[in-house]
Amino acid sequence: MNASDPVSVVITTYNRSDALLAVLDGLSRQSDRHFEVIVADDGSREEHVRPIVESANAKALKLVHVWHPDVGFTAACIRNRGVALASSPYIIFLDGDCVPERDFIAQHKALAQTGLFVNGSRVLLSPKLTQRVLAGSEQICGRSWLFWLGQRVLGHASKLTHLLRLPDLPRRIERAFSWKGIRSCNMGVWKADFERVDGFDESFSGWGHEDADFVLRLHHSGVLRKNGFCATEVFHLWHQEANRNKASQNAQRVKERVKNGLIRSTLGYSQARLNDNARISRL
Template sequence: MQQAPTISVVITTYNRPDALTAVVEACFLQDDKNFEIIIADDGSGANTRDCIDALRARAPVPLKHVWQPDEGFRAAMARNRGTLAANGDYIIFLDGDCIPQRDFIARHRALAQPGFLVSGSRILLSQRFTDQVLAEHIDVPGLGLFDKLRYRLRGDMNKVLQLMLRWPDLGRIRRKFSWRRIKSCNLAVWRADLEKVNGFDESFVGWGHEDSDLVVRLFHAGVLRKDGALATEVLHLWHREAKRDEESSNRKVVLQRAADKTIQATRGLREHQGESA
């Protein structure tokens, strides 16, 4: 299986420097350090900039910060700008509140295959445990088996087997396509495939389904889906739910595009050509 020669991890963030620090520090501790980090910032303030400067000063891998003005929820644009700033042939999208396990990069690299994207999953942490992790700087991926089981029994994690088991890499291809349960908080795509469909579509308004839309368009362009379960799970720090005022209308767009076999984003990567990184 062909490996990705260069990996770029694009981490989206918005005004949550404590969570971002936990995520980036977990990236620093990866078993495989042959990658770069692009922090795609959707308009955070000075606290986040200072946090990133401090992280960059001790980063064992290249780290860039791409910022855009705060004009509402524009994660699709942030991810596109992060992609354009990346040097990698293979892009792993990770949210700034999703802590990767030690072998996150290594497992994504092993699953990388031309013609496929890899959709990962997440393990949800409780509000109580999230507060503890951030306040006490707990290294959750480094916890022992007993501690993981204890937090699961306390209800501080919604799953635990996924932290202890590894499913073999064979049999991960989804023969029957589905755009549901896609999470761009943990999604790996070849850069060439992103360019083929013009990246994330920035015409989506508000929260919801811009990640599903990307996967639908990639499927229409011939890109199939691999399941990253029991290999690439991330630990999702608790946060309040975002406003979902536009979710239903965004879902209708995805359904229509699935029916129309749409491939190109209305406004995406190409619309940023000529911008400085």
């Protein structure tokens, strides 16, 4: 992919406007400016929607905000909605609590390759460092290795791999399906491949493993995983874990699909959506 080629960044969010504003700030600092932003909002309350649509960065990024009513954790559905509004042939998924480094877009483009999707990773930040970022008293994009070494020593960052930039070597490609490290919070995929598997499966309810199912079906369709370590890491802002009472049930469904070779969603991207109260704002 050329640096001038456009990509679409689809960001999921829910009732965390302070974190999303930090993510948008990171996107506003990108070295590569050839991208659009779609915020896929899983039913945030109005007090969390308003700061986003009114923010200066949202307008500077020419952001599109798509919202649907809150009916529980429906990440698969809102991601599909976001992709439906994307105008570029390549989609980068990002979560609304994952702040990108300045070369995030450029690195994803450098790793993009036909027949592959890019699975990125994240650096976990501590509650204390997260609070400083959310308060606007600490900027984490573009900081030196010395700053991050200090944060690592103090226990505020889980690793330092984001400081390295390793070349695009064949060893990045995984030819067998693996659950380990699947991150839809940082993932790049061709829109044509997304459509081939009919996107995320919206029949998965509650938190967990809808991203593993998506990756598995990509694998069944012949699209392999390329790891974006030491290239596309994002800074994950701390938060309490979501309710995971459906995780084991969802995991079992994925295990069954490992055996049956399913490619297309049972309830996916291409379904008709009539009178469902979605709201779209173009800034």
